[in-house]
Every structure is written in structure tokens, then in C-alpha cells.
Amino acid sequence: MVIDNVRRRSLLQRVGRVGSARPRxxxxxxxxxxxxxxxxxxxxxxxxxxxIYPMIELVRMGMSTVRLENQQFVWQFNLSAHVTRLLNDPIxxxxxxxxxxxxxxxxxxxxxxxLGLALLGAAHSGISRFFNLAAVLPILVMPVAISVGWVLxxxxxxxxxxxxxxxxxxxAQNWLAVRNTAMPAIVAVDVWHWTPFAFLILSVxxxxxxxxxxxxxxxxxxxxxxxFWHITLPFLQSSLAVAAVxxxxxxxxxxxxxxxxxxxxxxxATEVMSVYTQRVFFQGGDYGYGAFLALLMVxxxxxxxxxxxxxxxxxxxxxxxxx
Amino acid sequence: MIGIVxxxxxxxxxxxxxxxxRDIITxxxxxxxxxxxxxxxxxxxxxxxxxxxxxxxxxxxxxxxxVGVGGLAAYSLSQGRWAKxxxxxxxxxxxxxxxxxxxxxxxxxxxxxxxxRLYNTKLALILVYTLLNLPLSVWxxxxxxxxxxxxxxxxxxxxGSGPFATLWxxxxxxxxxxxASVALLAFLFSWNEFLLALSLTSSPAAQTAPVGxxxxxxxxxxxxxxxxxxxxxxxxxxxxxxIFAQRRLVAxxxxxxxxx
Numbered sequence: 221m222v223i224d225n226v227r228r229r230s231l232l233q234r235v236g237r238v239g240s241a242r243p244r245x246x247x248x249x250x251x252x253x254x255x256x257x258x259x260x261x262x263x264x265x266x267x268x269x270x271x272i273y274p275m276i277e278l279v280r281m282g283m284s285t286v287r288l289e290n291q292q293f294v295w296q297f298n299l300s301a302h303v304t305r306l307l308n309d310p311i312x313x314x315x316x317x318x319x320x321x322x323x324x325x326x327x328x329x330x331x332x333x334x335l336g337l338a339l340l341g342a343a344h345s346g347i348s349r350f351f352n353l354a355a356v357l358p359i360l361v362m363p364v365a366i367s368v369g370w371v372l373x374x375x376x377x378x379x380x381x382x383x384x385x386x387x388x389x390x391x392a393q394n395w396l397a398v399r400n401t402a403m404p405a406i407v408a409v410d411v412w413h414w415t416p417f418a419f420l421i422l423s424v425x426x427x428x429x430x431x432x433x434x435x436x437x438x439x440x441x442x443x444x445x446x447x448f449w450h451i452t453l454p455f456l457q458s459s460l461a462v463a464a465v466x467x468x469x470x471x472x473x474x475x476x477x478x479x480x481x482x483x484x485x486x487x488x489a490t491e492v493m494s495v496y497t498q499r500v501f502f503q504g505g506d507y508g509y510g511a512f513l514a515l516l517m518v519x520x521x522x523x524x525x526x527x528x529x530x531x532x533x534x535x536x537x538x539x540x541x542x543x
Numbered sequence: 544m545i546g547i548v549x550x551x552x553x554x555x556x557x558x559x560x561x562x563x564x565r566d567i568i569t570x571x572x573x574x575x576x577x578x579x580x581x582x583x584x585x586x587x588x589x590x591x592x593x594x595x596x597x598x599x600x601x602x603x604x605x606x607x608x609x610v611g612v613g614g615l616a617a618y619s620l621s622q623g624r625w626a627k628x629x630x631x632x633x634x635x636x637x638x639x640x641x642x643x644x645x646x647x648x649x650x651x652x653x654x655x656x657x658x659x660r661l662y663n664t665k666l667a668l669i670l671v672y673t674l675l676n677l678p679l680s681v682w683x684x685x686x687x688x689x690x691x692x693x694x695x696x697x698x699x700x701x702x703g704s705g706p707f708a709t710l711w712x713x714x715x716x717x718x719x720x721x722x723a724s725v726a727l728l729a730f731l732f733s734w735n736e737f738l739l740a741l742s743l744t745s746s747p748a749a750q751t752a753p754v755g756x757x758x759x760x761x762x763x764x765x766x767x768x769x770x771x772x773x774x775x776x777x778x779x780x781x782x783x784x785x786i787f788a789q790r791r792l793v794a795x796x797x798x799x800x801x802x803x
Binding site for chain 1: 757
């Protein structure tokens with residue numbers, strides 16, 4: 221711990237100024253340093269034991285084959301086997317492709333719908349308590365329970381959609397079991413699930429725009445489309461970025477809904493990286509290759525996050541250069 | 544109108560949970576409601592009582608630990624004389640945990656907990672959930688502590704209040720709104736979490752509610768009524784908290800957006 225002498229002096233000076241008689245310097249100022257080490261220690265312990273150590277183990281496992289023999293894990297370094305297997309793994313290729321498609325399509329739709337809803341809410345000045353409650357529920361309710369709800373919605377015999385379809389005279393669909401509809405069905409669940417989140421973030425962003433800007437724009441004869449383009453969007457830029465990045469990070473991890481609704485099927489139509497990795501690890505009992513795939517996900521995520529920050533600082537620099 | 548679209552899946556789930564099997568299979572809009580499914584979930588056939596009790600124990604203890612460990616760490620990082628660079632590194636470390644895909648923790652946890660005999664225990668889940676809740680709690684509480692005037696602490700020290708008494712009697716009440724947000728979100732996260740619970744438990748001794756509810760989808764493919772009822776039971780904490788503590792929850796959920 222590096223002790224900041226400037227602050228200590230200023231603190232003592234300020235203490236000295238209190239009252240006419242020179243007050244005793246509280247002993248606790250010195251003892252504080254130990255107090256602050258002690259209060260941070262539990263968090264650091266947890267972060268080391270359950271955060272850093274497992275990551276080291278993950279790297280080690282990802283480079284080895286690990287087998288369970290007589291209740292003992294037997295390790296053997298074998299990185300090349302995993303690399304060869306990865307390059308000839310059509311399921312992983314599909315899972316990789318599907319994850320990217322899933323993240324891009326659902327996050328785009330969620331941010332667009334969320335923006336629309338936030339603008340609608342702002343236009344109607346004050347959203348009803350009922351709507352707010354309806355918007356918060358999908359975010360807070362157990363994803364497993366939500367998946368059960370959608371399993372029943374999509375059920376080919378008596379699900380909500382097919383009851384609607386058949387009463388309209390249309391043929392019933394087997395939504396989750398057909399290649400063409402399985403992925404769109406999953407994306408629809410995610411859009412339903414997370415559009416409210418984008419809505420919340422963007423609503424907060426909208427309230428930070430000064431009303432006077434719109435008024436003076438209206439006086440200058442700007443159309444509402446123009447003031448949306450020149451006032452709303454520039455002000456919302458950071459909220460839009462936050463909503464998209466938050467959603468992308470979480471969408472990348474998607475597991476519960478796909479695991480329960482399709483299990484990755486039919487075929488590999490909805491296979492994503494988390495679901496495939498979990499299956500390789502537990503059903504395949506392939507601890508080494510499973511860890512290798514998990515490690516790959518971490519590296520991919522890291523690359524995306526660093527890439528995002530690089531692009532963002534690049535954009536900032538471009539803005540500064542222009543100004 | 545859009546609110547109704549958002550609630551449709553919940554309404555369908557609730558309707559299914561109230562139906563007799565014959566009403567489910569015909570898919571009629573009108574039906575005679577029954578509560579038998581809600582009892583069946585905890586009955587001899589499905590036996591989900593231990594799962595829900597485990598969930599409650601795990602979520603309550605993980606929440607308590609999250610608020611305790613996270614609150615102390617946030618106070619230390621906000622008020623302690625740590626070097627700026629050290630504070631920055633700690634916050635970044637926490638952010639890293641927050642964006643880590645949970646599947647990345649599964650392989651190592653499975654091995655570590657198996658060899659330490661913590662596999663299939665509630666303790667393992669409690670510790671893991673505390674870790675995963677730590678980033679939000681430290682970030683949110685640190686920013687709250689940061690926003691309070693420094694003079695509070697200095698005045699308390701001059702008055703001879705010990706460091707812990709200062710934290711407890713001055714900072715804890717002032718940060719109460721953020722503490723409530725953190726506690727609510729930590730509870731719901733721990734109650735809802737599925738992937739790690741599925742991967743680190745194997746019997747009713749430690750399996751939580753989501754694992755039990757998911758079992759319906761995988762095993763009892765035809766027991767739609769009890770399946771829906773189990774899901775409705777699992778929704779209850781979130782619905783109750785959404786109704787009674789909506790403002791605190793939204794404050795927590797939009798925390799990242801406000802911060803940026």
C-alpha cells in the first residue's frame with residue numbers, strides 16, 4: 221500500500237484547524253491503514269482463489285488432456301491435439317457462426333426497438349407504472365422459468381402461436397424443430413427478453429437531454445426528424461454504446477434459453493459456443509477439450525472488448541481532430 | 544399495448560399452470576382452473592421442495608456475503624489511502640470478472656471443487672455467487688461512497704469514532720439506497736443462476752430451483768401443468784421484488800448506463 225503523504229498532511233492540517241485548543245491527533249488515522257487493508261482482504265482472497273486461480277487452471281487444462289481414472293484426474297500436456305481437433309470440428313464452426321449471428325441480430329434489434337420504445341415513452345411524457353413493471357419483469361425473472369414459458373408458447377400441438385395460427389386457418393408450425401424457424405424463434409425470445417433493458421438505458425439517456433435545445437430548434441423551424449438527427453442521436457451516442465456493449469457481452473454468453481428450448485438443434489441450427497462447450501465437458505467427459513473451448517471463448521471476448529476500446533478511442537481522437 | 548405483448552408469455556405460463564392436462568392438450572382459451580399443479584410440484588412425484596429450500600439458503604447467504612465483502616471492499620477502495628493505480632487495477636479486475644463468460648469458470652471449478660470435496664455442496668455455490676456479484680456491488684458502492692463529502696469521515700475521526708464505527712454509523716446509513724439495490728440484484732442473480740448450478744451440483748442435497756425446473760423440460764416432457772407451475776413458483780421472488788422495490792432495482796440495472 222502506497223501512503224499518500226499529501227493527503228495525510230492535509231488531513232492533519234485540517235484536524236489542527238478545528239477548535240482553538242490544538243486537538244489530539246486521533247490515533248485511528250494511523251490505525252486506519254490496517255483497517256483498510258483488512259476490509260479489502262476478503263474481496264482480494266475471493267478474487268484470487270475463485271477468480272485468478274481457476275483462470276490459471278483453465279489455461280493449464282486447455283493445453284492438456286484430462287481424464288478421470290479411479291476418482292483421480294490424470295493430466296497430460298497435449299495442446300496440438302486440441303488444435304487439430306478444433307480445426308476439424310464442424311460443430312464448433314457452426315457454434316461459432318451461430319453465436320456471432322445471434323449476438324449481432326438480437327443486439328441490433330433490441331437496441332432499435334429499445335430506442336423506439338424510449339422515444340415513444342418520452343413523447344407520452346411519463347410512462348405508466350404498469351408498463352414499467354411489464355418492462356422490468358423479463359429482466360428480473362429466472363431465465364429458466366422464461367424458457368419454460370416459451371417452450372409452452374412454441375409447443376407444436378397447443379402452443380400460443382399455433383393456437384393463433386390454427387384459429388386463423390393457417391397450418392401449425394413446429395417452430396423449434398425446423399431448421400428455418402429455430403434460430404429466428406430463439407432470437408425472438410432474446411429480443412422479447414432484453415429489449416426492455418435497452419429501453420431502460422436509453423430512457424435514462426433521453427432524460428439527460430436539455431429540453432431547451434428542442435424548443436430553440438423548433439423556433440428555428442427544424443422538423444422533428446431533423447432535431448432527432450441533430451440533437452437526440454448525438455446526445456444518445458454514449459447510451460446507445462452502453463446498451464449495445466452490455467447486451468453484446470451478455471448475449472455472447474447465452475446458455476439457458478438455448479439449452480432448454482432447442483439444446484442446440486435441430487442439427488446444429490441453434491448450436492452456440494456456451495452450450496457446445498458445456499456438452500463437450502459434461503456429456504463428452506472431454507475435460508481438456510472442453511476447457512480449451514472455454515479458453516477460446518475468453519480470448520474471443522477479450523479481443524472483442526479490447527477492439528471496442530481501440531475503436532472508441534480512435535473515434536474520440538477523430539472527433540477531437542475535427543474540432 | 545406493448546406492455547401486454549411483454550406480459551403474454553407470463554400470462555400463457557400462468558394459464559398453463561392452472562390447467563388440467565386435458566385443457567392444456569386441447570389448447571382452449573377457456574378452462575376450469577385448478578391449483579393441483581402447484582401442489583404437485585412439491586409432492587412425491589416431482590419433489591422440488593429441497594431445490595427451492597436450497598435456492599433460498601444459497602441466495603440469502605450469497606447476498607449477505609456479497610453485501611458484506613463488497614461493502615467493506617468498496618469502503619476501503621473509496622476511503623483508504625491506496626495508490627490511484629492500485630485502485631484502478633482493482634476496479635478493472637472486477638470488471639474482468641463481470642464480463643467473463645460463466646462457462647469459462649465451469650471447467651476449473653469442476654476440478655477444484657471435486658478435489659476439495661466441495662462439489663455438490665451449497666457452500667460452493669454460495670462462494671461462487673458471491674464472487675460473481677462482487678463486481679456490481681463494489682462498483683456501485685464505491686461510487687456512492689466517493690460521492691459523499693470527505694469531511695464526514697474526518698469529523699467522525701476527530702470526534703474519536705473508530706474506523707469501523709465510522710463506516711457503520713455514518714457511511715452505511717448514507718449508502719443505504721445503493722446497499723438495497725445491490726442486495727436485491729445479488730439475491731435475484733443467485734436465485735436465477737442456472738449454468739453453474741447445473742454444472743456444480745448433482746443431487747437434491749445442493750441442486751437449486753432452476754436446476755429442478757429445467758429437469759421438467761428435459762425429463763418429464765409431458766407433465767406440462769406441473770412444469771408451468773414450477774416455473775411460476777420460481778418467478779415469485781422477482782415479481783414480488785419488482786412490485787415492491789421497482790425503483791431500487793431499476794437504479795441497479797441502469798447503473799452502468801448512468802455511470803458512463
